[in-house]
Amino acid sequence: MKDLICVSYNVKGLNSPIKRKKVLNQLKNFKCSIAMLQETHLSEKEHRKLRREWVEQQYISTYQDGRKRGVAILFNRSTYFHHEKTFADREGRYEMVIGSVGGSKITLLNLYAPNEDCPQFFKNIASLIAEKSEGMILVGGDFNCTLKAAVDRLPAHNGPKSKKSCSLNTMIKELGLVDVWRQFHPQEKDFTFYSHIHRSHSRIDMFLMPRRDLYRARQCSIEATIISDHALVCLKLRMNPNNHFKYWRANVSILYNETRQELQKSLTEYIQFNDNNEVSPSILWESAKSYLRGNIIAVSSRLKKERLAEQTELENNIKKLEKVYQVTKDTGTLNSLKEQRQKLDDLLTYKVEGQLRYANQKYYQYGNRASRLLAFQLRKEQSSRVVHKIKCPNSRKIVCQPKEVAKAFSLYYQELYKEENVPNKIEKIEQFLNPINLCKLSQEEAELITNPINIEEIKNSIGKLKNKSPGVDGLPGEYYKFFEKELTPLLCKVYNYALFKGDPPQSWSEAIISVIHKESKDLTLCMSYRPISLLCVDLKILTAIIANRIQKHEKKKLVKPDQTGFISHRQGSDNVRRALNLQIMAQERDTSSMFLSLDAEKAFDRVDWDFLQQTLRHMGFNETFISWVQTLYKNPKSRVRINGNCSDFFSLGRGTRQGEVLSPSLFALSIKLLAELIRSNPLIQGIRDETNTQHKLSLFADDILLFLENLVTSVPALLSNLEDYGTVSGYKIKTNKSEALMIVGNWPT
Numbered sequence: 005m006k007d008l009i010c011v012s013y014n015v016k017g018l019n020s021p022i023k024r025k026k027v028l029n030q031l032k033n034f035k036c037s038i039a040m041l042q043e044t045h046l047s048e049k050e051h052r053k054l055r056r057e058w059v060e061q062q063y064i065s066t067y068q069d070g071r072k073r074g075v076a077i078l079f080n081r082s083t084y085f086h087h088e089k090t091f092a093d094r095e096g097r098y099e100m101v102i103g104s105v106g107g108s109k110i111t112l113l114n115l116y117a118p119n120e121d122c123p124q125f126f127k128n129i130a131s132l133i134a135e136k137s138e139g140m141i142l143v144g145g146d147f148n149c150t151l152k153a154a155v156d157r158l159p160a161h162n163g164p165k166s167k168k169s170c171s172l173n174t175m176i177k178e179l180g181l182v183d184v185w186r187q188f189h190p191q192e193k194d195f196t197f198y199s200h201i202h203r204s205h206s207r208i209d210m211f212l213m214p215r216r217d218l219y220r221a222r223q224c225s226i227e228a229t230i231i232s233d234h235a236l237v238c239l240k241l242r243m244n245p246n247n248h249f250k251y252w253r254a255n256v257s258i259l260y261n262e263t264r265q266e267l268q269k270s271l272t273e274y275i276q277f278n279d280n281n282e283v284s285p286s287i288l289w290e291s292a293k294s295y296l297r298g299n300i301i302a303v304s305s306r307l308k309k310e311r312l313a314e315q316t317e318l319e320n321n322i323k324k325l326e327k328v329y330q331v332t333k334d335t336g337t338l339n340s341l342k343e344q345r346q347k348l349d350d351l352l353t354y355k356v357e358g359q360l361r362y363a364n365q366k367y368y369q370y371g372n373r374a375s376r377l378l379a380f381q382l383r384k385e386q387s388s389r390v391v392h393k394i395k396c397p398n399s400r401k402i403v404c405q406p407k408e409v410a411k412a413f414s415l416y417y418q419e420l421y422k423e424e425n426v427p428n429k430i431e432k433i434e435q436f437l438n439p440i441n442l443c444k445l446s447q448e449e450a451e452l453i454t455n456p457i458n459i460e461e462i463k464n465s466i467g468k469l470k471n472k473s474p475g476v477d478g479l480p481g482e483y484y485k486f487f488e489k490e491l492t493p494l495l496c497k498v499y500n501y502a503l504f505k506g507d508p509p510q511s512w513s514e515a516i517i518s519v520i521h522k523e524s525k526d527l528t529l530c531m532s533y534r535p536i537s538l539l540c541v542d543l544k545i546l547t548a549i550i551a552n553r554i555q556k557h558e559k560k561k562l563v564k565p566d567q568t569g570f571i572s573h574r575q576g577s578d579n580v581r582r583a584l585n586l587q588i589m590a591q592e593r594d595t596s597s598m599f600l601s602l603d604a605e606k607a608f609d610r611v612d613w614d615f616l617q618q619t620l621r622h623m624g625f626n627e628t629f630i631s632w633v634q635t636l637y638k639n640p641k642s643r644v645r646i647n648g649n650c651s652d653f654f655s656l657g658r659g660t661r662q663g664e665v666l667s668p669s670l671f672a673l674s675i676k677l678l679a680e681l682i683r684s685n686p687l688i689q690g691i692r693d694e695t696n697t698q699h700k701l702s703l704f705a706d707d708i709l710l711f712l713e714n715l716v717t718s719v720p721a722l723l724s725n726l727e728d729y730g731t732v733s734g735y736k737i738k739t740n741k742s743e744a745l746m747i748v749g750n751w752p753t
Contacts, residue, residue: 477542
């Protein structure tokens with residue numbers, strides 16, 4: 005469908021037929037699709053006069069006690085709007101209309117805020133939006149205050165904000181809204197109203213919409229002030245339906261009632277009937293998850309219908325009892341009415357109970373009802389995860405459409421996770437590793453790590469699960485906790501079959517990548533986001549077991565004390581204290597010295613798998629363990645999910661997935677090689693302590709801090725080591741992001 009042209013316009017009264025005609029003509033000339041008018045000053049009857057010429061539908065809110073206030077939403081005849089609900093203010097301050105345009109659900113809110121410094125108005129508006137809105141939200145109107153007085157007023161006002169402005173800013177933040185005009189004009193100053201009394205310009209008329217829907221906005225402009233004393237604000241929107249990726253996630257609320265026993269019984273019967281050694285444990289496990297998913301969907305659907313019927317019945321009962329009580333004033337009727345209202349309130353609260361478990365939230369100042377609390381929290385969280393524009397890595401153009409944004413990230417990660425073509429790679433890795441003296445596992449220790457997985461380990465791992473987002477199967481950790489008895493024996497069989505036969509369930513190879521913005525990084529660059537792989541919980545349980553086995557040896561034998569991060573019982577603060585002590589010692593010795601902080605480019609995502617496997621061999625891990633790692637990284641593929649859209653799957657050729665606990669341990673072992681290379685290089689001189697012991701570096705995950713003396717020889721030797729390590733491992737330093745601090749002496753030339 006064609007773009008919608010939306011207009012917000014404070015018309016300052018439409019009682020005059022001539023002015024009314026002028027305004028309608030002005031809107032017609034703009035080819036207005038939807039007009040939000042404020043201060044119409046018309047009665048309900050007089051508002052009908054607006055429904056002429058191009059106006060097909062209108063929705064109004066009037067002030068009952070005189071010719072003032074009043075808001076109206078007008079729809080052009082060419083704009084097919086399917087109306088569903090209306091919420092109007094009795095004081096003529098706002099009108100909310102819910103419906104659909106071109107198949108897309110939309111909520112339109114037209115408001116005229118009080119002139120007085122009344123923060124309660126926006127608190128009420130926030131509650132209205134949180135509780136009633138559906139689909140895309142568009143808020144337009146005269147807000148009678150600015151968001152930022154320093155840029156939205158002339159002369160600029162740098163004093164404290166009004167209470168009303170603070171309330172508006174809080175509402176915008178909590179609901180995840182953005183000022184559309186400011187998004188298009190971040191540095192520009194333009195205004196919609198001139199006050200002759202105060203001799204000041206201000207931008208108090210605006211459009212607000214959720215950040216996640218900002219891609220729909222094509223243009224937003226402030227037009228000339230002509231008929232009214234306010235300027236008209238024009239917004240052009242695209243309303244093409246957006247097919248969001250359907251990400252199924254099991255409803256955990258059904259685990260807290262009688263349906264839990266129903267699911268347990270059916271799952272037990274399914275496993276008993278099908279666990280007959282006719283199919284592989286991996287196939288049986290995948291089919292069992294599909295069977296459980298089908299049962300969950302069926303039970304959830306049935307319960308939803310039952311609760312909806314119960315809700316409808318309670319609402320009808322309340323209406324009947326209210327009418328009876330209005331006539332009889334009977335105490336018994338009043339008690340029955342209170343009882344029915346309480347039942348309805350309990351039912352509505354139960355509907356959001358499950359979702360509330362996922363959010364660590366505090367009560368919002370606008371109210372304490374569970375539904376309102378949840379709505380605020382979810383809107384805020386969704387807004388923080390939205391990427392409304394990104395630079396495509398291929399075309400270098402900024403893209404805004406959700407599908408194009410997801411594709412841009414997909415292209416970036418395809419290149420990032422692509423295996424580098426290094427000639428004679430294995431030979432070069434061996435040449436790199438052989439001179440390095442590594443602490444190794446004994447044969448007995450290596451065999452202990454590769455013992456068969458047992459039921460007790462699975463139970464312990466399930467008990468430590470956190471309620472985080474599940475993978476492609478949609479089954480969160482709660483299901484494994486509730487059905488531990490039924491699932492553990494089969495899981496044990498699946499784990500050992502997959503590890504020792506090299507035949508994992510297909511869902512283990514699939515991941516959904518969710519991105520998290522790195523603070524202070526450019527929002528339009530893919531590299532400014534950290535990828536988190538959403539993996540299936542059954543895989544997380546297994547990797548936690550294997551990681552726990554490795555970590556028993558990491559601290560004692562494999563990893564030295566100056567390496568922290570993902571090493572149990574080691575704190576990053578230990579290295580901070582060490583660095584401060586070395587700074588003092590270097591200053592006391594008065595020798596040329598420097599601290600050098602290395603910033604690696606996507607360190608976790610660039611780990612070469614061949615290098616990792618050869619490293620594990622040189623550390624004493626046996627071939628059985630190597631095959632386990634190969635099984636866990638067998639034919640991996642991922643897709644990027646962002647803004648509700650998902651890219652196509654793409655294959656991975658390197659990297660450790662940041663979504664389970666084994667990968668950080670494997671990364672710690674791979675980065676240890678660089679640390680050993682630096683420690684053993686006599687040309688790299690570290691800062692010495694009072695015992696004349698050299699301290700060359702400290703590590704926290706992928707962050708490396710070097711302590712250097714004799715910089716003329718140390719720095720070139722260090723750069724040579726970094727190049728050698730990067731060639732075989734994929735490790736790459738960002739020289740423009742790495743930082744150096746001279747402790748004593750001048751910068752080397």
